[in-house]
Amino acid sequence: MDYDGADIAHVYDKARTLAPEALRFWLSLVARDAAPAPGSTIIDLGCGTGRFSEPLAEHFSARVIGIDPSSKMLEQARQKVQSDRVVFERASAEALPVADASVDLVFMSMIFHHLDDAAGVARECRRVLRDGGHVALRNTTRETDFPKYQFFPAIEPIVARELPPRGRIAELFENAGLRPSVHEIVRQAVAEDWQGYAHKTSLRADSFLSRISDEDFAAGMAALRAHAAQAPAGEAVTEEVDWFVFVA
DSSP: OOGGGSSHHHHHHHHHOOOHHHHHHHHHHHHHHTOOOTTOEEEEETOTTTTTHHHHHHHHTOEEEEEESOHHHHHHHHHHOOOTTEEEEEOOTTSOSSOTTOEEEEEEESOGGGOSOHHHHHHHHHHHEEEEEEEEEEEOOTTOOOTHHHHOGGGHHHHHHHSOOHHHHHHHHHHTTOEEEEEEEEEEEEESSHHHHHHHHHTTOSTTGGGSOHHHHHHHHHHHHHHHHHSOTTOOEEEEEEEEEEEO
16 A cells, blocks of 8 residues: 555544544553563554554653654654654665664554565564564454445455455464464444544545545445444444564
């Protein structure tokens, strides 16, 4: 997905920002399963607009290096981040601009399916991690359930082609010399109600939705809005996310 060739960066935060309680939950999983100590170095790999970069830095009193290949996404990140613990660099995930064994945690959020060479990225993670360091990865997989499926069937071929199966993620990191530590399926709220979900979805800040036809997108939005109009007030919208942690 070429984020510099699209307009997603300008609406990404409005469409994909996590509620404060959801963000706190993911930080609590990082603390539970990777436990970065104060002063740690964390790479927020595929940081996008930096929605996790500053929270990671401040929550763990850590130095965070946000890395992304998209200039547009990094421009948005730099505009909003205020912490002096965070720096951003434009780079490929396959060639991280950091020294061997210099990082305590590599955090990845919803980027694994965008990687051109996922095996190479897994090897890069092992290269930059200190012994005992962690990779923490949250991503939808081919097996997970998410609500867009029922309204936008045109995304199904893209999902089948690009989302990895769970076993493939584990295999790649194990082959790179990392030990699997945690895997669980997390159900998270992505909107407080269906009306809010319809509004977020209408911004089209989703790499799958951005690639279906305008006609298919319009039909899906019509179906979603019709569902939202009939849904009980205050019914939260949830989706499944896979959570993996590996140890160097």
